[in-house]
Amino acid sequence: MTTDAPTAARVSTAEKASWERIKEPAVYVRLISLVVVIGGWELMGLTGNIDPVTFSYPSAISVAFWDLIASGQMTAAAYESSQILVAGLLIAIPLGIVLGILMGRFRTFEYAVDTYVFALYATPVVALAFPIAMVLGVDFVGKTTIVVFFAIMPIIVNVYHGVRNVDLSLLEVTRSFCSTESQRWRDLIFPSVVPYLVAGLGLACGRALVGMVVAEFLMSISGLGALSQDYIGDLELDKGLAPVVLLMAVGIALTKVVNICETKFSSWRVRQES
Amino acid sequence: MSSSDNGTNPTLRLQGVGKWFGSLHVLDDIDIDVKTQEILTVLGPSGCGKTTLLRIVNGLILCERGEVSFKGELVDGPRPEMAMVFQNFGLFPWKRLDQNIGYALKIQGKEKGEIDRLVSHYTELVGLGGFEANYPAQLSGGMQQRAGLARALAAQPDVLLMDEPFGALDALTRETLQEELLRINEAEPKAMIFITHSIDEALLLGDRVLVMTPRPGRIRFQFETGFGRGRDLEELRGGKRFQALRHYLWEALRNPDEEPEPIPELIAE
Ligand SMILES: Nc1ncnc2c1ncn2[C@@H]1O[C@H](COP(=O)(O)OP(=O)(O)OP(=O)(O)O)[C@@H](O)[C@H]1O
Ligand SMILES: [Mg+2]
Numbered sequence: 001m002t003t004d005a006p007t008a009a010r011v012s013t014a015e016k017a018s019w020e021r022i023k024e025p026a027v028y029v030r031l032i033s034l035v036v037v038i039g040g041w042e043l044m045g046l047t048g049n050i051d052p053v054t055f056s057y058p059s060a061i062s063v064a065f066w067d068l069i070a071s072g073q074m075t076a077a078a079y080e081s082s083q084i085l086v087a088g089l090l091i092a093i094p095l096g097i098v099l100g101i102l103m104g105r106f107r108t109f110e111y112a113v114d115t116y117v118f119a120l121y122a123t124p125v126v127a128l129a130f131p132i133a134m135v136l137g138v139d140f141v142g143k144t145t146i147v148v149f150f151a152i153m154p155i156i157v158n159v160y161h162g163v164r165n166v167d168l169s170l171l172e173v174t175r176s177f178c179s180t181e182s183q184r185w186r187d188l189i190f191p192s193v194v195p196y197l198v199a200g201l202g203l204a205c206g207r208a209l210v211g212m213v214v215a216e217f218l219m220s221i222s223g224l225g226a227l228s229q230d231y232i233g234d235l236e237l238d239k240g241l242a243p244v245v246l247l248m249a250v251g252i253a254l255t256k257v258v259n260i261c262e263t264k265f266s267s268w269r270v271r272q273e274s
Numbered sequence: 275m276s277s278s279d280n281g282t283n284p285t286l287r288l289q290g291v292g293k294w295f296g297s298l299h300v301l302d303d304i305d306i307d308v309k310t311q312e313i314l315t316v317l318g319p320s321g322c323g324k325t326t327l328l329r330i331v332n333g334l335i336l337c338e339r340g341e342v343s344f345k346g347e348l349v350d351g352p353r354p355e356m357a358m359v360f361q362n363f364g365l366f367p368w369k370r371l372d373q374n375i376g377y378a379l380k381i382q383g384k385e386k387g388e389i390d391r392l393v394s395h396y397t398e399l400v401g402l403g404g405f406e407a408n409y410p411a412q413l414s415g416g417m418q419q420r421a422g423l424a425r426a427l428a429a430q431p432d433v434l435l436m437d438e439p440f441g442a443l444d445a446l447t448r449e450t451l452q453e454e455l456l457r458i459n460e461a462e463p464k465a466m467i468f469i470t471h472s473i474d475e476a477l478l479l480g481d482r483v484l485v486m487t488p489r490p491g492r493i494r495f496q497f498e499t500g501f502g503r504g505r506d507l508e509e510l511r512g513g514k515r516f517q518a519l520r521h522y523l524w525e526a527l528r529n530p531d532e533e534p535e536p537i538p539e540l541i542a543e
Contacts, residue, residue, distance in 0.1 A: 173364040176332055177378045177429070178354045187377070191368040 056238040061245060064238035073227060078246065081223030084140065085212045088147025092204060095148070096155025097197065103156070104163025105189075117156060125149045125211065129218045143215035143222075150211025151204040158200030162193035194265050202258035209251050285310045285345060285465040286331065286433060292339030292490075293326055299490040300326050301337070306484065306493070308433075311463035313456075315476035317527065318486030318494075324469045325361055327491065328435045331467065332358050344433065354382060357431035359439040361469075363422040365410040372397065372406040374421055378429035396424040399454060401447065415442040423451070427458065434466045440475065452478055453507060460503060473523045477516060478507050485526060494526070495533070 038058055044050050045057025052060070068074035103110045103117070128149055136142040166189055174184045216225025224243040232240035284307040293301040300323040308314050318324055329335045331342055333351040342349040344356070357378060365374045373380075376393040384392075397403055400420040410418050419442045426434060440448045456479065459466060470476050476483045477499055484496040499519065501510055510516050526533065 169360070169362055169364055170366060172329075172334055173360065173366075175334055176352050176356075176358045176360075177381050178352050179381050183381055187366060187369075191366070 052237060053235045054237065056241050060238040061241050064236075065242040065245060068227070068239060068242050074243065074246065077222075077224045077227040077243065081212055081216065081225070084143045084147055084215060084223070085208055087140075087144045088211065089151055089204070089208050091144070092148045092151035092208065093155060093201065096152040096200070096204070097159050099152075100156045100159025100200075101163055101189075101193070104160045117153075120149070121153050121157060125153075126214055126218075129214060133219055138219035143212075143219050146215040146219070147208050147211040150214070151208035154203035154207065155197070155200045158196040158203075159193055162196030163189060165196075166192045195262070198258060198262045198265055201261070202255060205254040205258060206251055209247060209254070213247065284308060285312075286467075287343045288331065288340065289343075290340030291327075291330060291337045291342065293323065293330060293335075293337045301330070302490040302492050304340070304491070304493060308465040308467060310432075310465055311459065312481045313459060313466040313468060313479050314482050314484060315468045315470055315480030316484050316486065317470065317473065317476050317523065318491065319488045319527075319530070320471075322486045322488040323491030324486065325437055328358060328437055328467060328469065331433075332356055332435055354378075354429070355431055356433040356435060357426035357429040359423050359426045359434070359436040361437035361441075363410075363415075363418045365418055365421055365425075367410050369409075370406065371402060371408050371410070371413065371421055374410065375402075375424045375428055377425055382429070392428045392430075396428040399427070400424045400451065416444060416447060419443060420447070420451070430462065432464060434464050436466065436468045438469050438471065441471070448475075449507070455479060456505070456507075473520055473527070474511075476523070477501075477519055478510060483519075483523070485523070487530065 042058045045060060050057050056064075065074070099113070099117070103113060125146070129146055132145050132149070133142050136145050170188055171184075174188055179187065212223075213225050216223050217229065221229060224247060228240050228243040230240075231237070231242075234240075286306070286308040288304050288306040291301055291304040292299075304327065306314070316324055316327070326335070330337050331349070333342075333349045333353060333356075336350070344353065366377070369377070372393050375397055376389045379389045379392060394403075394406075397406060400423055402417060402420055402424065405413065405417065410421070413421065419439065423436070423439050426436070440451060443451065452475065455466075455468075458464070468476075468479055470479075480499050481501075482496055482498050485494045486492065487494045497519075500515070
């Protein structure tokens with residue numbers, strides 16, 4: 001038989017590639033940029049060029065951050081916020097997947113609902129906060145609903161496209177081998193949707209976070225949103241900005257988790273990655 | 275031809291098959307019989323409707339005219355007794371090689387031990403032993419093509435439909451698999467339709483060779499090669515009859531508009 005190149009050779013090339021990334025200019029440029037921007041900002045603060053009543057600077061925010069954690073305020077606020085975030089995502093993810101799949105697979109269902117879905121997709125969700133508050137109240141249910149509206153759209157749209165973009169020649173393979181409909185979902189449709197879904201989840205997490213803060217600002221004030229607003233109202237800008245830093249960190253962490261999922265679910269896409 | 279009588283009843287029968295894609299007339303009046311143990315090789319210019327023909331036989335698409343029957347039953351959809359080797363391989367990118375090769379068996383609900391046994395047998399047979407855990411993207415084009423062949427063989431069909439199954443292979447692998455295919459056809463009688471662009475391959479493998487015309491695809495002519503079972507490919511190649519038929523096909527394909535001189539060897543033997 002023919003001797004094809006052993007896969008070990010390819011793996012080692014891939015490893016080398018990821019190792020060499022550290023030497024890439026991108027990493028340096030980012031580091032230098034961070035040092036310049038954060039350092040410059042800090043320097044402005046230290047030299048008294050920032051009025052602490054209207055803005056703050058990194059070291060002051062860091063100190064405020066630890067103060068808020070030490071006093072337990074930050075943890076309590078984060079706990080409160082995370083409830084509507086988690087509840088919203090727990091509803092948005094399964095609901096978005098189901099709606100996306102139904103829309104992608106069944107024409108009748110698609111025609112019945114696509115007007116609303118795409119209208120909502122085009123609407124800034126913030127504008128929905130007041131009607132939602134009217135109907136569902138300004139507490140947990142209303143706030144969670146806002147998070148759901150923020151998070152669900154990219155999930156629906158991505159899953160829909162995933163189902164739609166199923167490889168037609170593979171669909172024919174499943175038909176040729178007399179696959180049943182449920183086997184077809186298992187072997188073809190779900191696996192084709194996964195990469196789209198993961199990308200959708202990444203967007204959804206980011207938007208859910210925005211939705212959470214919007215809900216906490218616009219409805220009954222609570223959680224990290226309340227913490228931030230209270231201190232800004234008291235003109236303690238360093239403490240007012242500390243919850244924003246936490247939100248930023250959570251946002252970055254969520255994106256990272258999704259990125260890791262992305263690579264984990266696509267170990268079979270070796271060629272596309274390189 | 276084969277001495278056993280079950281080698282002579284048509285397993286597949288196409289009668290007056292005509293196919294249009296919208297206004298594009300792709301196939302016209304195709305009549306073909308393929309016997310139980312017969313290998314029919316099909317030659318024809320690119321785009322003449324060979325893949326379309328196989329898809330119709332497989333029941334993947336319907337024809338506007340005529341009909342296809344399998345053992346006397348009308349083919350109106352795919353059936354497990356037939357397996358296709360796809361021109362574009364058709365492997366699932368997220369399935370490992372062994373899962374791809376065992377795909378048809380899993381669909382048929384075979385038990386795991388049986389699947390494992392058949393998968394490892396056919397994986398070895400196409401020379402892919404050791405690559406079971408690889409994904410298609412990690413395999414060369416030729417390896418993917420062999421995986422597609424192994425998947426169809428593992429299904430142990432009565433009818434094997436092969437769409438240029440050796441097109442991406444190097445000469446050596448190709449020859450090994452040609453011999454393997456003839457051996458399989460003897461061991462487990464199957465009706466095979468084998469599409470190829472290689473005249474040599476058509477003659478080496480075919481009990482019968484069919485040549486198609488383009489736009490719309492019609493049967494231009496077909497003939498029995500008459501090389502018989504258990505043929506030795508090396509010996510065949512050097513033979514006078516093979517050379518004569520090869521020349522005949524070559525002339526025919528080179529001049530699509532005129533029929534070449536009929537050769538006495540076609541009628542003799
Ligand atoms: N689904 C389709 N819709 C419209 N036209 C099609 C479709 N499938 C094939 N055709 C057309 O039908 C004709 C025959 O195509 P087919 O794939 O059967 O050719 P082929 O003989 O297999 O060619 P090749 O040797 O290049 O594989 C071509 O002109 C092609 O463009
Ligand atoms: Mg073709």
